[in-house]
Amino acid sequence: EVQLAESGGGLVQPGGSLTLSCQGSGFSVSSDWMHWVRQTPGKGLVWVSRIAPDGKTNHADSVKGRFTISRDNAKDTLYLQMNSLRVEDTAVYYCSRDTFGRHDQWGQGTLVTVSS
């Protein structure tokens, strides 16, 4: 069974850093496009970053230069390194698998709260 499980969320002060992890099972994280999507409680979905099988990455303008998506193929794990965090980065962060453009698998999400 294909599953994704995020971890690493928590409370961090503005300007701080946090690294989120997304463990894949039942498939290879390295062979698919993988994304991070966030959702502020009660609000809509917002795309954050993606990484291609060849390692090419894209980031939303709102996080460009602050967030970095990466993966460890040996561990089948996706990461999101978040630096210079802002209050407006507070959200539930989901990882998702992209199969030919469709996000067909989602993790349960991990909550990141940026507050002093």
Added chain:
Amino acid sequence: QSVLTQPPSASGTPGQRVTVSCSGSSSNIGRDNVYWYQQLPGTVPKLLIYNNDQRPSGVPDRFSGSKSGTSASLAISGLRSEDEADYYCAAWDDSLSGYLFGTGTKVTVL
């Protein structure tokens, strides 16, 4: 426009047909496939429609999608109480080199 615009809400009585629109531009819907996601209260998003009008296995045929030009629509026929959820359209945007989600539509079953 680098945003996918949806109506904030839509509603219908059980058995009715409800449609949700998604308006984009030539850099997203006009060039790429449209996807629809359903998010039931307190749950993670679920793929509902892919490639404009295709349903993943397990999605009832009451749900259908269409696309024309820079707009897309999701239709729910035979509305049921369990369809009460938030619905999001999505597409890749070539100008932004980023994935766009729509603003979201809350469907209420009256």
